[in-house]
Amino acid sequence: MPELLTPPSVLIAGGAGYIGSHTAKVLLAAGMTPLVLDNLCTGNRESVRFGPFFEGSIADSALVRRIIEEYRPCGAILFAGHAYVGESTQNPRKYFRNNVSDTIRFLDTLIDCGLLRVVFSSSCSVYGVSDRIPIDEESETHPLSPYGESKLFIEKVLHWYDSAYDLRSACLRYFNAAGADPEGELGEHHTPETHLIPLAIQAALGGDTLKVFGTDYPTPDGTAIRDYIHVTDLAAAHLQALRCLIRDSNSMTLNLGAGCGYSVKQVIQTVESQTGLRVPVELTPRREGDAPKLIADAARARLALGWTPEYSSLETVVRTAWNWYSKGNVRHSMTL
Numbered sequence: 001m002p003e004l005l006t007p008p009s010v011l012i013a014g015g016a017g018y019i020g021s022h023t024a025k026v027l028l029a030a031g032m033t034p035l036v037l038d039n040l041c042t043g044n045r046e047s048v049r050f051g052p053f054f055e056g057s058i059a060d061s062a063l064v065r066r067i068i069e070e071y072r073p074c075g076a077i078l079f080a081g082h083a084y085v086g087e088s089t090q091n092p093r094k095y096f097r098n099n100v101s102d103t104i105r106f107l108d109t110l111i112d113c114g115l116l117r118v119v120f121s122s123s124c125s126v127y128g129v130s131d132r133i134p135i136d137e138e139s140e141t142h143p144l145s146p147y148g149e150s151k152l153f154i155e156k157v158l159h160w161y162d163s164a165y166d167l168r169s170a171c172l173r174y175f176n177a178a179g180a181d182p183e184g185e186l187g188e189h190h191t192p193e194t195h196l197i198p199l200a201i202q203a204a205l206g207g208d209t210l211k212v213f214g215t216d217y218p219t220p221d222g223t224a225i226r227d228y229i230h231v232t233d234l235a236a237a238h239l240q241a242l243r244c245l246i247r248d249s250n251s252m253t254l255n256l257g258a259g260c261g262y263s264v265k266q267v268i269q270t271v272e273s274q275t276g277l278r279v280p281v282e283l284t285p286r287r288e289g290d291a292p293k294l295i296a297d298a299a300r301a302r303l304a305l306g307w308t309p310e311y312s313s314l315e316t317v318v319r320t321a322w323n324w325y326s327k328g329n330v331r332h333s334m335t336l
Contacts, residue, residue: 007032008031008074009033009034009074010027010034010075010076010077011064011071011075011077012024012027012076012079013037013106014037014038014043014058014078014080014081014121015038015048016040016043016044016047017044018177018188018231019121019231019234019235020038020077020079021043022181022231022234023077023079023234023235023239024036024051025050025185027050027051030239033052034050035051035052035067035073036050036053036054037054037056037063042082042190042191044189047186049185052071058102058105059101059102059106061105065113068109068110068113068115074242075115075117075245076115077118077121077238077242078121080102080106081151082095082099083147085125086145086287089145089146092146095147096146096150099154100153103157104154107161107167111161111165111167116165117167117168117169117245118158119169119172119238119242119245120158120169120172121172122152122154122155122171122172122173123173124173124255124296125144126143126151127143127294128141128143128144128291129142130291130294134227134296134297135255135296136255136297136299136300137253137255137300158171159251168245169245169251170242170244170245170251170253172237172238172301173254173255173256174229174256174257175227175228175256175257175296178195178196178197178230178231178321179197179230179231179311179316179321180321180323180325182232182311182320184324187321187324188231188324196264196267197317197318197321198321198325200267200268201275201325202325204275205277205325209280209281209282210280211284212282212284213284213287214284214285214286214287214290217286217292217293219263219292221263221266223263223265224291224292224293225261225263225292225293225294226264226294226295227258227259227260227261227295228267229257230309230310230312233256233307233310233311240306240307244304249304252304254300254301254304255297256301257297258296258298258312259296260295261293262314267318270315270318271318271322274319
């Protein structure tokens with residue numbers, strides 16, 4: 001690896017998004033300069049506040065090359081990509097064009113510029129419905145959507161790019177990212193919003209009634225169980241993974257989760273206890289493709305990265321999300 005500049009910079013593709021912006025903050029606190037590249041199709045410009053911003057596509061090779069040549073980043077973190085499972089089944093070519101074709105072009109530019117360390121934002125959706133709970137990295141991969149397929153395909157691309165071009169990578173398979181910056185600067189804001197905790201908070205604040213998809217799962221209360229990992233803990237894992245790659249670690253594939261699961265009903269109860277508000281709900285049938293239970297075995301990440309989640313208790317996840325929402329940080333038709 002070339003000698004690093006001081007302070008080192010990191011190219012963050014998709015750095016205006018939810019996890020990307022939190023990661024930029026963590027990188028800055030660690031003495032690095034985040035270089036945010038985002039086309040703002042889903043990212044939020046107001047979340048870019050920790051380093052230089054470049055508006056554009058990851059497929060714009062000239063722009064990516066210019067950033068790398070000017071700043072000489074020590075690595076890249078790749079968040080950019082579409083991330084709605086349902087939409088991907090309805091419009092798969094949008095997902096394969098952006099999450100696969102454009103991503104490959106971005107990776108090719110990194111290689112051409114000699115930037116050979118990349119952390120990739122993957123997903124537990126690569127597993128599909130798993131018979132093994134908790135799910136470890138050796139579990140079989142059977143994606144149930146074009147979104148999941150796109151993530152798994154890029155993992156395979158990175159495997160072969162390492163073999164051929166020495167592009168070292170860390171593929172981080174997130175479970176359910178949740179929560180908000182503990183200091184209240186950043187939070188979760190998607191359009192449309194599909195994640196349970198912000199939807200529950202919005203419902204409590206007078207927004208749309210929260211739909212609960214399925215109450216007949218083989219779980220203790222009949223609702224689906226998920227592993228919620230705080231976004232700041234995810235950001236810290238990206239920093240640690242990048243540091244490992246810079247130290248010339250081998251490529252790795254790691255689960256990122258808290259290692260415990262909470263049902264939809266438990267999440268709703270926690271939102272009500274943390275906010276003091278009632279969450280109105282509508283019980284509806286299951287959605288196709290939803291697994292009864294998804295819980296991570298993240299032991300490999302803890303060992304490889306020296307990483308331990310600090311903010312991922314359900315109470316902390318909900319409290320930080322509520323702290324951000326209650327300050328009126330999201331513009332809705334409702335009155336906050």
